[in-house]
Amino acid sequence: MQPILTLCDFFTRSGARSRFYTLGRRVAPCDAETLAAFEAGERAWPAPWLGRAQLACVFQWRPESDPLVWFLSLPLDEQGHLDPAPRDAFLQRLLETLGRTAGQLEDGDEAPIDNLMQDNPLAFTPELTQRALLHARANADFERPASEHIEPVEAFLTGQTPDAAWQALGLQGIADFCVRHDSDQASALAARLASLPVDVLRPLCQCLEHVAPAPALVGALIARGEAAARAGDLETFCACVRAVGHGAGERVGPWYDALLQDSAACGPDLLAAIAARGWAQLEDERRLPLFLDALARQPDEGFVSVVRDLALVPRLRLPLLMTLRQAPSDSAVGRRLSPLHR
Template sequence: MQALNTLGEFFERSGAEVALYHMGRRVAPCPPETLAGFERGEQPWPEPWQGQARIAALFRIGDMAEPAVWFLALPLDELGLLSPASRDGFLNRLVETLGRNVATLGQDETAQVEHFMQDNPLAFTPSLSFQAMLNARATADQSLPASQHFEPVEAYLSGQQSIDWQALGLQGVADFAVRSDAAAQDALARLIDEERFDAEVIRALCLCFEHCAPSDALVTALIDRGERAARTGDVETLCACVRGVGASLQDAVGAWYQSLLEDTAACGPDLLAAIAGRGWTLLEDATRLPLFLMRLAERPEANFADVVRDIALIPRLRLLVLMTLRDAPEGGSVHARLANIAPRH
C-alpha cells in the first residue's frame, strides 16, 4: 500500500463507506469536505475542544458485518489548524499494520481495524452521553431502528406510562432527543412545567438535548426549570439547563445567558464552563462576550487562560475574543488576568 497523506485518502482508497461526526463540543454530523479542507491546511477546525479536533469515523470496508468506529483526537496549533505530525504518524502506522490488504478487508478484519486503535496516541474514549448520542445520531441517519430503550423512555417522557426512572437507559433519552418531533417535545415541555420530573431526569434530558436544537416550548420549559434550580441553589441542574438549551437559536436563550451573566451570584465556574462548552455560539455577541470574559476573570478559581485559549480556537469567535481582550479597560479584571498570563513557548 502506498503512503497515505490524509485520512480522507485512506477512506477513499479503501473504498470505505464512511460517516463522520464531530465529537468535541457536541455530537453532530461532520461533512467529509470539512475534514478534507482541514487536512489540507486550508481551514481551522470549526468545533475545537481542548486544543483538539475530535471526530468519530464510522466506516465499513468490503463485507464487514458491522462498521468499525474510530475516535480520533487530532492536535491543533495556536490558530486551530491541524498539527500534522501526529496525524502523519497515525497514517504511517496504519499502512504498516494493514498493509496491502486494506481494500479487501472483510468480515473477519473488523476486529483488526478496531484493534488498531488500542494504545493509539490519537485515540480517545468519549463520555457515556457522547457515545449514546453518537449511536442515536448514526442509527437515525442510516434509517435504522432506535435502541430497545427508546420506546419505554418515550412512554415515560410523554406521561403515558409511569416507570421507575432508574430502570431507563441514557441511550433511550438520546434516541428521544434525536428522533422526537416538535409535538413530542412540546408535550414534554408541558410535563416539565407541571414539575412531573425530578432534577435527575431533567439533567439526563439536558445531557442529550445539548446536542440538538429543542423545540421552542421545550427551550422555554428548560429555561424556567433552570431558573427554579437557581432560586433553590441547585447549581448542577441550573448548569444542565444552560447546556441543554445551548444549541437553540432562539433569542430567549441569548437573553437568559445575558441575565445570568449580569447576576454576579450566579456566575460561578460551573455556569461559565457550561456556557463556554455548549453555548459558545451565544458568545458571538458584542455585549455578551465581554461580560462573559469579565465574569470569568473575576473568579480566581476559574482557569482564565485555558478557557480563553479554548474559545479563541473557535473560528467564529477568534477575532471577537482577540478584539475584546485588546480593548479590555486598564484596571479591570480582564486586564489584570491578562497581565498574569505567561506567554506560551
C-alpha cells in the same frame, strides 16, 4: 495511483460508507468537505476541545456488517489547525496493517482494522453520554433502527406513561429520543419538563446539549433552570444552562445576559457551563464582553485557560481577540491581561 495522505483519502479510496462526527465540545456531524479542508490545513477545526480535535470516524465495509468506529484525538496548533505529524504516523501504521492483512479483509474479517485502535496514541474513549449520542446519531444516519430502549423513554418523556418506573430508563434510550424526536414530541416533553424527576432531567439535559432544542423546549428548560436556582440546586441549574446552549439565540441569549449580570447566579459553575456548551451564544457583541468581565472577576486563575480554549473556536476567535484588545487596562479583563504583557 495517488498516495493516501489523509484520513479523507483513505475513506474515499476504501469504498467504505463513512460518516464523521465532532466530539468533545459537541457531538455533531462533520461533513467530509470540512474534514478534508481541516486535514489540508485550509481551515481550523470547527469544535475544538481542550486543544484537540476529537473526531469519530464511523464506517461500514459491507451493507450487512455493523459499522465500526474510530475515536481519534488529533492535536491542534495555537490557531486550531491540525498538527499533521501524529495523523501521518497513524496513516502509515494503517497502510502497513492493510498490506499485511489484505487476505483477511477480503475474507470479511474486519478485526485487523478494528484492532488499529489498540495502543494507538491518537485513540481515546469518549465519556458515556457522548458515546450514547454518537451511537444514536450514527444509527439514524446509517438508516438503522434506534435501540430498544427508546420506546419506554419516549412514552415516559411525552407523558404517555407518566407513572412508569423511570429508574429503568436507559441512557441510550434518552440519547436516541434526543436525536430522533419530532416537534410534537418536543412540545409534549416541554409540557412535562417541570415534573420530571431530577435523575431523569439531568441525563436528558446532558443529551440535549448536543442538539438544537425546539423553542418550546428551550422555554421549559429555562423555567426549570430558574426553579432549580431558587431551590439552590446548582447541578440542575447548570444542566439546564448547558442544555439550551444550541437553542435559538432570541430565547437563550436574554437568559444568559440576565444570568451574567446577576451576581448571585454568576459563579464559576455557570461560566464553565456557558463556555463548554453555550459558546455559540457568545457570538454577540454585547454578551461576549459581559462573559469575559464576569470570568475575569472570578477569584480563581482559570481566566487564561478558558479564553485560550474559546479562542480556538473559529467563529469566536476574531471577536474574542478584538474584545480583549479593546478592554481598558483598569477593567477586570485588563487587569487579568496585564501580567501577560510584561
